[in-house]
Amino acid sequence: MKSRVLLALLLNGFGMWLFASPAMAQTLSGAALVNALRKGGYVIVMRHASSPREAASKDVANPDNTRLERQLDEAGRRGATAMGDAIRTLRIPIGIVLTSPTYRAMETVRLARLDSPAAVNELGDGGQSMQGITDGQASWLRRKVTEVPPSGNTILVTHQPNLSRAFPEWGSTVADGETVVVRPDGKGGISVVGRIKIGDWSQIR
Numbered sequence: 001m002k003s004r005v006l007l008a009l010l011l012n013g014f015g016m017w018l019f020a021s022p023a024m025a026q027t028l029s030g031a032a033l034v035n036a037l038r039k040g041g042y043v044i045v046m047r048h049a050s051s052p053r054e055a056a057s058k059d060v061a062n063p064d065n066t067r068l069e070r071q072l073d074e075a076g077r078r079g080a081t082a083m084g085d086a087i088r089t090l091r092i093p094i095g096i097v098l099t100s101p102t103y104r105a106m107e108t109v110r111l112a113r114l115d116s117p118a119a120v121n122e123l124g125d126g127g128q129s130m131q132g133i134t135d136g137q138a139s140w141l142r143r144k145v146t147e148v149p150p151s152g153n154t155i156l157v158t159h160q161p162n163l164s165r166a167f168p169e170w171g172s173t174v175a176d177g178e179t180v181v182v183r184p185d186g187k188g189g190i191s192v193v194g195r196i197k198i199g200d201w202s203q204i205r
Contacts, residue, residue: 033181033194034204037092042153042181042193043145047160048105049083049177049198050076062107069103076104077111079177079198084112086201093152098144100124105157108177114155123158138165146184 028036036042051070058068065071072080087094094114099105101119109117122140126132141162147154163171163180170192174180177198182190196204 027192028181028194030204033196034090034092036193037153037181038090040093040095040152041149042183043147043149043190044153044155044179044181045145045163046108046155046157046179047163047174047176048072048076048100048102048157049080049108049111051104051176065103067103071103072107072111076108076177080108080111083177083198083201084114086204087112087114090204094155095149095152096154097157098123098155099157100159100162102159105159109157117157123156123162125159125161133159133161133165135165137162141166145182145190146188148184148186 037044049072051072054070055068056062056065056071061068062071097109097114097117098120099109099117100123101121102125105123106117106119122137122144124137126134126137141156141158144156160172160174163174165171170180174195175197179196179198180192181194181196183193184190
């Protein structure tokens, strides 16, 4: 009797492993992830680069930060610049670029030198210092990542609360400047195929 129970447990565990293994096999990193991105068709969901939690005071604000919003710190500026340089060096094609209209997100895009970015309120912080993320914004973001890019890869730059609300299974774990690479299947579904921390872009070969 005990042997039959043990055998059943082993078989059940083996079946679960077989079920899980295809999903795990789709997780890419390093050169394999870059090779996939070179083919286009992915959505790169990014949390803006590192920024102090307080708004900039007038004496330290960038000249164009006239509304005295939060702006990137030195690590954030360095990381955004290096990320953009790596994307171009690795020949990863970028098509649509959508960003939160907050200063820190726009600064991330500008320093990465991503072409023709468009600011959209749905990716923003609600103008309430991270407290105003709505269900509508979360629904918009969930829909947006299912759209197959018309060319290259789409980049979406947003905030951690937006990611947490839209994707509770992984959104809360995304670090400053980290990207989550999503593959839309063209049928309304997605799969997460990889993640890249902002400091790792320059290390990929």
